Amino acid sequence: MSRATPWLAATAALAAAWVGGRAYLAHEAPVHLANTGIAVPVGEASPPSPADRIPDPRVGPLPGVRIPRRLPAFRLNDLAGRPESITRFAGRSLILNFWATWCAPCRREIPLLQRIDREWQAHRFTVVGIAVDRRPAVAAFVRRFKIAYPILQGDRQALGVVTSLGVASPAFPFTVFTDRRGEIVALYLGELHRPQIELILDTVREVDDHRITVPAAQRAIAAGLDRLRRGTTTT
Amino acid sequence: MLARGAVARPWWDSAEVANAGDFLPADQAFRVSADLAGRRLTVHWDIASGYYLYRSRIHIRVQGAGRLASGWRLPPGIAHTDRYFGPRQVYFHAVDASAELARTSAQAAAPRLQVSYQGCAQAGLCYPRIVRTLVPERVAPSSPVPVRR
Numbered sequence: 001m002s003r004a005t006p007w008l009a010a011t012a013a014l015a016a017a018w019v020g021g022r023a024y025l026a027h028e029a030p031v032h033l034a035n036t037g038i039a040v041p042v043g044e045a046s047p048p049s050p051a052d053r054i055p056d057p058r059v060g061p062l063p064g065v066r067i068p069r070r071l072p073a074f075r076l077n078d079l080a081g082r083p084e085s086i087t088r089f090a091g092r093s094l095i096l097n098f099w100a101t102w103c104a105p106c107r108r109e110i111p112l113l114q115r116i117d118r119e120w121q122a123h124r125f126t127v128v129g130i131a132v133d134r135r136p137a138v139a140a141f142v143r144r145f146k147i148a149y150p151i152l153q154g155d156r157q158a159l160g161v162v163t164s165l166g167v168a169s170p171a172f173p174f175t176v177f178t179d180r181r182g183e184i185v186a187l188y189l190g191e192l193h194r195p196q197i198e199l200i201l202d203t204v205r206e207v208d209d210h211r212i213t214v215p216a217a218q219r220a221i222a223a224g225l226d227r228l229r230r231g232t233t234t235t
Numbered sequence: 236m237l238a239r240g241a242v243a244r245p246w247w248d249s250a251e252v253a254n255a256g257d258f259l260p261a262d263q264a265f266r267v268s269a270d271l272a273g274r275r276l277t278v279h280w281d282i283a284s285g286y287y288l289y290r291s292r293i294h295i296r297v298q299g300a301g302r303l304a305s306g307w308r309l310p311p312g313i314a315h316t317d318r319y320f321g322p323r324q325v326y327f328h329a330v331d332a333s334a335e336l337a338r339t340s341a342q343a344a345a346p347r348l349q350v351s352y353q354g355c356a357q358a359g360l361c362y363p364r365i366v367r368t369l370v371p372e373r374v375a376p377s378s379p380v381p382v383r384r
Binding site: 067100102103104105106107108109169170171172173186187188189190191196200218221222225 | 258317355356358359
């Protein structure tokens with residue numbers, strides 16, 4: 001099977017998303033009035049917020065980007081500042097974890113992702129962290145927590161990737177699961193726990209083994225998560 | 236599943252999102268409004284159950300020609316210790332920030348507030364900084380409470 005074809009096919013989606021990403025960033029522009037009063041930091045001193053922020057829905061509708069069927073082929077920098085293409089991981093099932101250093105649940109789930117990366121390597125799964133954050137903060141965090149899986153990083157560039165996935169207004173963490181062909185099987189919002197991630201990975205593996213289609217996998221994952229939410233384990 | 240209001244559906248309300256019903260959009264999780272009673276400016280947040288705002292991430296900027304507000308006050312938050320961030324003060328349910336508005340010139344325009352805040356869901360999701368511009372609703376100043384004899 002050709003590994004390159006799905007990635008090439010995804011470039012159209014990325015191009016469309018680039019347009020959406022620019023529109024998203026336009027919503028970020030701060031409001032400047034002719035006469036501006038003083039800024040009042042009401043709470044305690046806080047670290048600077050990330051460049052990304054939630055656009056105001058009252059400003060106007062966001063572009064109608066939908067979650068693509070395949071993972072767009074994007075490039076982001078690694079922690080040394082070298083451009084890295086996600087196509088480097090073509091042929092593997094990916095666990096793309098989008099996170100930021102200021103996000104507490106993102107930090108909490110990283111030890112689990114470290115273990116999952118080790119445990120699932122034999123099944124050709126790889127965790128890739130996508131830090132939507134500034135490089136110095138990410139590099140310091142990765143050193144401190146000895147993260148062994150690959151980390152790609154970007155501030156506005158990573159926001160472009162987020163938008164290319166149909167994510168109009170990001171909240172973190174979120175994790176994209178793809179099969180070996182680069183098809184998006186699931187997107188999980190919020191902190192992952194072991195039962196949830198294992199359910200999703202087991203299902204992606206069924207897709208990889210051609211025992212189930214992607215739409216069927218999506219239904220199975222949604223149903224399985226619902227059972228976990230209700231605290232039942234029957235199938 | 237959490238109830239969804241009349242606000243636009245979140246991006247995650249999609250078949251590909253495995254747990255689409257688990258979280259609210261930011262503007263439903265944190266509903267913000269402002270009012271002006273006399274010279275008293277108040278910014279009010281209604282915080283959905285299971286969500287919280289960081290005290291240290293609340294910032295307010297007064298906009299409008301010749302307008303200043305001083306002495307912004309926030310109540311103490313609830314101590315929230317995060318394993319990685321250490322102790323933080325957070326708000327659950329609701330919080331008000333208030334200040335006195337000063338008219339610094341005779342031509343002072345109606346005030347506008349640029350408010351930024353950041354919060355999370357206890358179930359494990361954090362929203363980036365939210366920035367909203369508000370025009371305070373003018374309300375009648377509250378009457379003094381009559382003293383009972």
